[in-house]
Amino acid sequence: MVIKVLYIAGAGRSGTTFLSMLLSQNDDAQNIGQIRDLPIAVEKVAPCSCRHTVPDCGFWGAVRSQVEARHGTEVMGALTAGKAAFRKAANAEASWQDAAARARLSQAHAGHLERLKTLYMAAADCAGGRMLVDSSKSVDVALALSLISEIEVYVLNLVRDPRAVAISWAKIIKKRKRLRMRTHNWVERQQRAQWLGDYAPDKFMQLRYEDLTVSPRQHVEKIQSWAGLNRATPFFTDEHSARVSWAREHLFPPANAAVLRQRKTNIVIRTAESWKDPKNAALHAMAEEETFPFAESLGYRQGVDI
Secondary structure, three states: OOOEEEEEEOOOOOOOHHHHHOOOOOOOEEEOOHHHHHHHHOOOOOOOOOOOOOOHHHHHHHHHHHHHHHHHHHHHHHHHHHHHHHHHHHOOOOOOHHHHHHHHHHHHHHHHHHHHHHHHHHHHHHOOOOOOEEEOHHHHHHHHOOOOOOEEEEEEEEEEOHHHHHHOOOOOOOOHHHHHHHHHHHHHHHHHHHHHHHHOOHHHEEEEEHHHHHHHHHHHHHHHHHHHHOOOOOOOOEEEEEOOOOOOOOOOOOOOOOHHHOOOOOOOOOOOOHOOOHHHHHHOOOOOOHHHOHHHHHOOOOOOOO
């Protein structure tokens, strides 16, 4: 059985949650949100968007049962520990395209990759074989999936202007040092995403959030065709508006809290411009200091687009 995964990579606060919802309106796709955080959601008895807790959710409860039947009741903790160990090892590699580096990671983390494979196989089974739309974002998780032969992963790298990302993070991160570090990580994440694209260019698509919001319907159809989904967007009522169903959505924190709280069934997709307010000048400067000139390679211009 080959498991198909449409993996949305990128930084937080970049629109990954709403994009995952749009893509999963397709009957051939199932949104699994940030499945990388499932072990934590189970431990904390987090709320699921289906109005149950994650442990009691019909979808996640069935996924968990299958995984524990294969690997035992301690598997959730093992997945968390394995994820951290794999990330540390992956970030120490100079290149993710190198065959020797990929072999080292596969051999050293075989147990984690086996547990990860079981998790995605269970999710695919509970989703009726639909393509899994995974908005976990972390590029190291996408790398891990690419090392599992039973998984066919399509990496959609959603990029947003790092200054806008910093302004959005500033709403919830009040310590300036931590915010600066999070902004700096934007560069590292994007650089590693390019490695994934270099390794499998036909399974990699880069999309700027700003372009997505200008013509969302057109871009969703483009993504569907690229990922092998039926090209169907009847849920769009016009180019910028869509009706979305929550019937097969099983999202949990830390997915966008506002999206989960509001549970909108009619959404309007517009480019956010409030971050450009001059009152954010200090944050603009900080973000430019941390992310330019690299951000120019992704189409952003220092000082010009504000």
